[in-house]
Amino acid sequence: MRKNLMLLEELQELDLKIDGRQGERQALLDQLAELDRQVEEARLAVDGVKSELTVAEEEKRGLEANLAAEDENIVRSEARQKEIKTQKEYQAILKEITAAKKQKGELEEQLIQKTGQVEQLAADIAAREGDLDSLEENLGDRKAELASALERLDQEIASDASAKAETAKGIPASLLKRYEALRLRRQGVALVVARNGNCSGCNMNLPPQLYNSLYRGDDLVLCPHCQRMLVLRQDA
Numbered sequence: 001m002r003k004n005l006m007l008l009e010e011l012q013e014l015d016l017k018i019d020g021r022q023g024e025r026q027a028l029l030d031q032l033a034e035l036d037r038q039v040e041e042a043r044l045a046v047d048g049v050k051s052e053l054t055v056a057e058e059e060k061r062g063l064e065a066n067l068a069a070e071d072e073n074i075v076r077s078e079a080r081q082k083e084i085k086t087q088k089e090y091q092a093i094l095k096e097i098t099a100a101k102k103q104k105g106e107l108e109e110q111l112i113q114k115t116g117q118v119e120q121l122a123a124d125i126a127a128r129e130g131d132l133d134s135l136e137e138n139l140g141d142r143k144a145e146l147a148s149a150l151e152r153l154d155q156e157i158a159s160d161a162s163a164k165a166e167t168a169k170g171i172p173a174s175l176l177k178r179y180e181a182l183r184l185r186r187q188g189v190a191l192v193v194a195r196n197g198n199c200s201g202c203n204m205n206l207p208p209q210l211y212n213s214l215y216r217g218d219d220l221v222l223c224p225h226c227q228r229m230l231v232l233r234q235d236a
Ligand SMILES: [Zn+2]
Pocket: 199, 200, 201, 202, 203, 204, 223, 224, 225, 226, 227, 228
């Protein structure tokens, strides 16, 4: 059992190392995802302003068409004005022309505003697209850094994993299975050191008779409180 425990201790160390690196790996992946999210957010914002521009341009064309129609009305009414026979008809057409000119003035005012809005939106898009380009450029460098860090980490994890496989070969399958099951239930830590009369996994006091078994090293000894496998430190 002593040899098995030594191998298990080695395994536990490797597993904790791998777990730590997996944590780092996930953090890098999260950072990469966050960078992608930032770019996507900026791109969506540009798309949003582009749709606003499309609507504004359409409205502008509508105003221009209305304005042209109003111009035609005025020209037509003024032409008719010359052929008018009665005073009553004259008054009516004058009223029409006045109303059309008033309408034209309002449309011109709206068109000026709409044109200003279109120009502002176009400028906004240009600025946002410029920002997006530089964002993508900056993030490109950062992403390359993260990718190479990720690659390094993957290599380390692979080498730890092969060391783990090598160590595991020397451990009986049933013991290995127990170890892995314990690791799942105990936050990745299946095997801990007994030190100063305590289990270093849960810090609870260990009964003296259990220490005797640990000294003998013949059997697998579990902490009665957290059920983790125990190994003895002689300096304890
Ligand atoms: Zn314990």
